[in-house]
Amino acid sequence: MRPTTAEINLSALEHNLNLVRQMAGENVRLLCVVKAHAYGHGIKEVSKKLVSCGIDYLGVATVDEAVILRKYLGSDVSILVLGSIFKEEVDDVLRYSISQTVADRDIAAVLSESAQRFKKTVKIHIKIDTGMGRIGVWHEQAVDFIKWARELSGIEIEGIWTHLSSADEDEAFTNEQIYIFRQLTKELDDLGINIPLKHVANSMAVIGFGHARLNLIRPGLILYGLYPKADLKENLDFIPVMSIKTRIVFLKEVPAGRFISYGKRFATHRITKIATLPIGYGDGYPRALSGKANVLVRGERAPIVGTVCMDQIMIDVGHIKDVSVGDEAVLLGSQGSQQISAEELAQLSGTIPYEIVCSIAPRVPRVYIDVTPHFRVGNEIPHAEVCGVKKP
Numbered sequence: 256m257r258p259t260t261a262e263i264n265l266s267a268l269e270h271n272l273n274l275v276r277q278m279a280g281e282n283v284r285l286l287c288v289v290k291a292h293a294y295g296h297g298i299k300e301v302s303k304k305l306v307s308c309g310i311d312y313l314g315v316a317t318v319d320e321a322v323i324l325r326k327y328l329g330s331d332v333s334i335l336v337l338g339s340i341f342k343e344e345v346d347d348v349l350r351y352s353i354s355q356t357v358a359d360r361d362i363a364a365v366l367s368e369s370a371q372r373f374k375k376t377v378k379i380h381i382k383i384d385t386g387m388g389r390i391g392v393w394h395e396q397a398v399d400f401i402k403w404a405r406e407l408s409g410i411e412i413e414g415i416w417t418h419l420s421s422a423d424e425d426e427a428f429t430n431e432q433i434y435i436f437r438q439l440t441k442e443l444d445d446l447g448i449n450i451p452l453k454h455v456a457n458s459m460a461v462i463g464f465g466h467a468r469l470n471l472i473r474p475g476l477i478l479y480g481l482y483p484k485a486d487l488k489e490n491l492d493f494i495p496v497m498s499i500k501t502r503i504v505f506l507k508e509v510p511a512g513r514f515i516s517y518g519k520r521f522a523t524h525r526i527t528k529i530a531t532l533p534i535g536y537g538d539g540y541p542r543a544l545s546g547k548a549n550v551l552v553r554g555e556r557a558p559i560v561g562t563v564c565m566d567q568i569m570i571d572v573g574h575i576k577d578v579s580v581g582d583e584a585v586l587l588g589s590q591g592s593q594q595i596s597a598e599e600l601a602q603l604s605g606t607i608p609y610e611i612v613c614s615i616a617p618r619v620p621r622v623y624i625d626v627t628p629h630f631r632v633g634n635e636i637p638h639a640e641v642c643g644v645k646k647p
Contacts, residue, residue: 259501259534260622261615262588263296265304267480267494267628272308274493275474278461283468286335286454288475289324290316295539295612296479296497297621299327305478306332314473318344318353325351335380335414339390345369354378354413358391363404370409379404380414380452383439385432387420394435398442405448414452414471415440422459423483429460433467440469459483462491481608485598494628495596497612498588499540499619503552505531506572506580515569516561521546527573529560532584537565539614540586543604550584553577554591557584587611 272287279285287310288294293301302313302324312333315321321334335354345365348355350373357363357379370377381401384391392400394417404412417436422429433455440453453469458477460467480495482488509529515521523529532550536542545563549556550570557570568586572578587595597608604611 256620259538259619261619262498262500262622262624264496264624264626264628266625267496268301268304268478269308270628271478271480271493275461275477279468279472284311284471286312286314286471286473287478288314288473290314290320291613294479295615298323300623302328318347321353322347322351349373349375349377354380356380356382358382363407367407367409376409376411378411378413380416381412383415383417383436385417385435387418394439397439401448412450414454415450416454419457419460422457422464429464433464462487476609479612481597499586501532501534501584503530503580503582503584504533516564518562521561527571528578530570530572532568532570534568535564535566537616538619539616541604544600547603548600549595550586551590551593551595552582552584554593556593
């Protein structure tokens, strides 16, 4: 095994799930989003842990992700494909008893035909576009679409949902999206059209928009201990699930005035020690962090110097006592009293925390541990106002 690993703490995952449950309240089901290899954490192991904790649904982006989980977990868990699909994927939806998001008539019709051939009923969730402008039936056309879909043979409309585009940035627009969706579901109820599951709330809405928590919520980012807004950290105790660790593979003294790495973008200004780490952008560590980020060694921060290479990173460890080859280096996570978060790396590289964890390459082995995380004792689950989002 490589010395470079992504350490995944399944106890931290369970801790985060329990916080989400407390926020959701009673009689609210949980659809845990595990798309994109569970945000880089490992779709099989993460999903298995979540199922063991009694969640209701797993949410994936594609049919092939759903098939992987069905084969691995068996038939005891409901799986919803959140993305749109092609006609040639429809048979697998039936074959593997997958719930499918639907937003156009062609796919709905093909699902109906396939259901009749398989002599099965396929469960669908109709996606409503309330302002995302991506996949979805425009909300103005939704009632007619749903009336039509209800008449299709072999189709069971299990759910209806929408996605919030700017819950972490634009409170007014988010409230408008929620209002549109709730008005639509009220209209359907008034027409006697009962769709069992109604869901809006992503991670940010779970935290800060109580009226978006209908009878099912879709937490993603917060399950993995990451925050949709940096200022939420002050009042919430989500614990990062992933740590990225490696070891110093090479160490040498470097005189002043020597260039380090490609492009001569950094030169030493004093006699120091430069350590090489066996990780780079080929492992998903952003090249944009060249000369910006730090690494933890012996409980101290060591700056990245020079350009991040495909397979290696250089750090200045001249100030760290007794540093040696083989010492652990933490690029994401905690060591001693120090921590480097995905939010910190995202800010430095001009991206979002999602991309930091999702980009960790498959060649980095995932190592699963079950260690009780540390968190602020006695902290209560905050109300929306405490989280920096005005309660509607």
